[in-house]
Amino acid sequence: MSDTRTGPLAGIRVVELAQWVFVPSAAAILADLGADVVRIEHPVHGDPYNALTTAGAKNGASAQSARSAQANRGKRSIGIDLRKPGGRELAYTLVREADAFLTSFRADALGRLGMSEAHLKALNPRLVYARGDAFGPEGPDSALPGYDITAFWARGGVGALVTDPDASQVARQPPSFGDRIASVGLACGVMASLLGRERGLAPEPVSSSLMAAAAWVTASEIISHDPSAGPGARVAVPPLTGSYRCAGGGWIMLNLMQSDRYWDDFCKHLGAPELRLDERFGDGPSRDAHAAELRTALEAVFARRTRDEWSAAFATFDGPWAPVQDVTELADDPQIVANGFVRPVPEIDGMRLVRAPFTVGEVADTLPRGPELGEHTETVLLDAGVEWDEIEKLKDAGVIT
Helix, strand or coil, X not given: CCCCCCCCCCCCEEEEECCCCHHHHHHHHHHHCCCEEEEEECCCCCCHHHHCEECCEECCCCCCCHHHHHHHCCCEEEECCCCCCCHHHHHHHHHHCCCEEEXXXXXXHHHHXXXXXXXXXXXXXXXXXXEEECCCCCCCCXXXXXXXXXXXXXXXXXXXXXXXXCCCCXXXXXXXXXXXXXXXXXXXXXHHHHHHHHCCCCCCCEEEEHHHHHHHHCHXXXXXXXXXXXXCXXXXXXXXXXXXXXXXXXXXXXXXXXXXXXXXXXXXXXXXXXXXXXXXXXXXXXXXXXXXXXXXXHHHHHCCCEXXXXXXXXXXXXXXXXXXXXXXXXXXXXXXXXXXXXXECCCCCCCEEECCCCCCCCCCCCCCCCCCCCCCHHHHHHHCCXXXXXXXXXXXXXXXX
């Protein structure tokens, strides 16, 4: 496998056998950092995520699926039927030269395909073997299937945490929300194992799960929950923390946890000197004692202006606040633009993708597109030393296309 990339992971070779979003997104982070990632797909069916339709919306922004490109940008795709004679051996050719192998397949399927950790480490003892799953590698439910909406949002408690107790349904999970959170952890684990290997340690296997990601993001609730309070117990939100509806339907979010530090200046920007002079709200303990009255008063004040008018009024307020934006506004937020969090894809007109949620050194001005199914089959095999006549035989046998 040739590698002409730059970045801290340049020269690292990764083989990916994964579908959907979680594990492919972890490999995309590695590709962002310069790794040469080759994803193995079925030569006919490919990754089902490529053609996914959600809630009636097509999974794409152009000829190529934008969602698939988000999870697979900068990779190379090789189509191999691992169940046909010769397919497994072809994959082994790639694994022998790889630094890391990432998979989302279930353990029993990996065993049948000859792609388990035991199979691949026997071929390549230096290989970092990484697997992402729904519920973790141990326990009675470790073999169960799961998506982020079931393992992360539902069983992981995240959905219940953000759902009003009187709601008729659990709050809607944004698409692939848990997948992308979990992917950062899996990528981090792979890089840690690679670093350990470079320092002379044996390459450690890496695992991550959607349920582990749910526990991580809800850690504050887990570690501070009082068992005697029972399930679903919630701590009241202080009036200077939380959202307030504005005129026209928008929202402003506050998080003035150090309320004495911000109170006077907050009232000035709010244009409500009567609140600053009110003895009920004179200091932190008083505001806590009259929390319901303060929240009611603030609701009335915020209802006087629109979200954008409040944003202008608070522009010089040096405290933690923000307008509540719709995700459609996010891509053009000045901070998103200034930091290049969303980048254009030059090869596909109108496509924008989101880069990894951190930077290491200089960041490219653009992001590459994702590969078409099997787009790089021949070049990957040639790079791996497979001769043309053997490639033709594999095509004739239906192992590759």
